[in-house]
Amino acid sequence: MRRLLPPLLTGLLLLAAWHALHLALPPEQRFLLPTLGRILAAATERAPQLLTATGWTALAALGGLALATTTAIAFSLLLASSRLVRAALYPYVMLLQMMPVIIIAPILILWVGPGLPSVILVTFLISFFPMVVNNTQGLLSADQNLVDLFRMGKATPWQQLWLLRVPAALPYFFTGLRIAAVLAPIGALTGDYLVGTTTGGDAGLGITAMIYSTRSEIPALYATAAIACTLGWLFVSTVAATAWLTLHRWHDSYTQN
Amino acid sequence: MPPPVVQLTNVCKRFGDAEPVLHDLQLAARPGEFVSLIGPSGCGKSTLLRLISGLTPATSGHIDVLGAPPGRTDRLAYVFQDPTLLPWLNVNRNVEALLRLRNLPAAERIARRDQALQRVGLADRAHHYPRQLSGGQKMRVSIARALTLQPDLLLLDEPFGALDEMTRDRLNEELLAIRAEQNWTAFFVTHSVAEAVFLSTRVVILTAGRITAEIPVTFDHPRTEDLRRTAAYLNLVADVSRQLRALG
Numbered sequence: 246m247r248r249l250l251p252p253l254l255t256g257l258l259l260l261a262a263w264h265a266l267h268l269a270l271p272p273e274q275r276f277l278l279p280t281l282g283r284i285l286a287a288a289t290e291r292a293p294q295l296l297t298a299t300g301w302t303a304l305a306a307l308g309g310l311a312l313a314t315t316t317a318i319a320f321s322l323l324l325a326s327s328r329l330v331r332a333a334l335y336p337y338v339m340l341l342q343m344m345p346v347i348i349i350a351p352i353l354i355l356w357v358g359p360g361l362p363s364v365i366l367v368t369f370l371i372s373f374f375p376m377v378v379n380n381t382q383g384l385l386s387a388d389q390n391l392v393d394l395f396r397m398g399k400a401t402p403w404q405q406l407w408l409l410r411v412p413a414a415l416p417y418f419f420t421g422l423r424i425a426a427v428l429a430p431i432g433a434l435t436g437d438y439l440v441g442t443t444t445g446g447d448a449g450l451g452i453t454a455m456i457y458s459t460r461s462e463i464p465a466l467y468a469t470a471a472i473a474c475t476l477g478w479l480f481v482s483t484v485a486a487t488a489w490l491t492l493h494r495w496h497d498s499y500t501q502n
Numbered sequence: 503m504p505p506p507v508v509q510l511t512n513v514c515k516r517f518g519d520a521e522p523v524l525h526d527l528q529l530a531a532r533p534g535e536f537v538s539l540i541g542p543s544g545c546g547k548s549t550l551l552r553l554i555s556g557l558t559p560a561t562s563g564h565i566d567v568l569g570a571p572p573g574r575t576d577r578l579a580y581v582f583q584d585p586t587l588l589p590w591l592n593v594n595r596n597v598e599a600l601l602r603l604r605n606l607p608a609a610e611r612i613a614r615r616d617q618a619l620q621r622v623g624l625a626d627r628a629h630h631y632p633r634q635l636s637g638g639q640k641m642r643v644s645i646a647r648a649l650t651l652q653p654d655l656l657l658l659d660e661p662f663g664a665l666d667e668m669t670r671d672r673l674n675e676e677l678l679a680i681r682a683e684q685n686w687t688a689f690f691v692t693h694s695v696a697e698a699v700f701l702s703t704r705v706v707i708l709t710a711g712r713i714t715a716e717i718p719v720t721f722d723h724p725r726t727e728d729l730r731r732t733a734a735y736l737n738l739v740a741d742v743s744r745q746l747r748a749l750g
Binding site: 327396409413496 | 555556558566573576578580582585586588590591599600602603604631632633634648
């Protein structure tokens, strides 16, 4: 309970500051910073639409993240397997990382059609690279002494992989996953904004926000933003909790009590 | 005379085109010997251990380890400079790790593990993780792991170098106590002349990749901490130090 007190107090202070700021603005500009009451009202009015949109964005984020995670694991295993493979492929991984999703978004629509498939693809592309890089680094991070120990213990390459390299890679894996968990909801929302459509019935938060924007429904926009933040928070918290469960007993990044 | 546990004949080692690290080495160890290798840094002591263990091949010459080429026998155990524990496993799992690699049946594996842990005095830490252990404790776990292999030959590469003097002295005595029960032959690399003299039956000085002196150490076993205060011991340590400085 005591640990909840500081953030709770800060929260109350922020709410008070928000309201104060709203009142500090001249009346004709107060629409720029609606009161929380107005924002909540706007959210409740549009609750069904917002809930469905959140559902679609969450689905896209999860789908893209899951796809990215599995592909990144497979790809990093490939990259970690030999120096030659790394030399051959790594430069292209680095290069593709920089690809601006905004620019290739129209191409994605041509490939898989607008709506959910494109959004999942956008999310995938955004989440994939941090995980590949971290996983590969992790798989290669095993202490040379440990590798020698396993060699002398006549370990098979399979044993070396599963009993040494993969466990050593876990902290790095979670670092990559944490980054991807932040990017995935944002990616899904941005993707929805770029390649989403209202006609397919799978409109997410991005398209919904765009509609509110064109109609100048500002409290609704704030509400959408708040929902997006909460969604992102849920993703990151889940990853953080999983990381804690897996690592807290042995990894230095968790303080001992 | 029983056959040597380790025999090196005309062994040379060079890495790539660089200067040889080891020149024309002749060295043998009989069963039950405790051979310490001392010498200036970079003179090839660790490389020599790696040759015997089979981690690195010799460039030329012949090495015989327990009747076979290096890397074949499973009666050899290696203790690294670093405790080299798997951080994601607890002490129990770490100690039995090598036995798991060999797919030893569970009953035997557990028996050997518990016995080894008992022998190094860490049975009550069985469920701790490496990061909860002190340096000395981690090293003991590393030694316990080596002991589970029931080796005939133990290779130790400066295992106590990172520890404080008191812990190091205590671990020296414990190591000798274990040896008294288990009778393995040992090659021990160290920078400490005092440690080398305390532990060994023979001290070998390695300088610039060549064996430049071999000094027998004839103190009786069991050797206790009292030995460290005797004039005979201190004189021998001084003598070996002098030789080392003259040669290095």
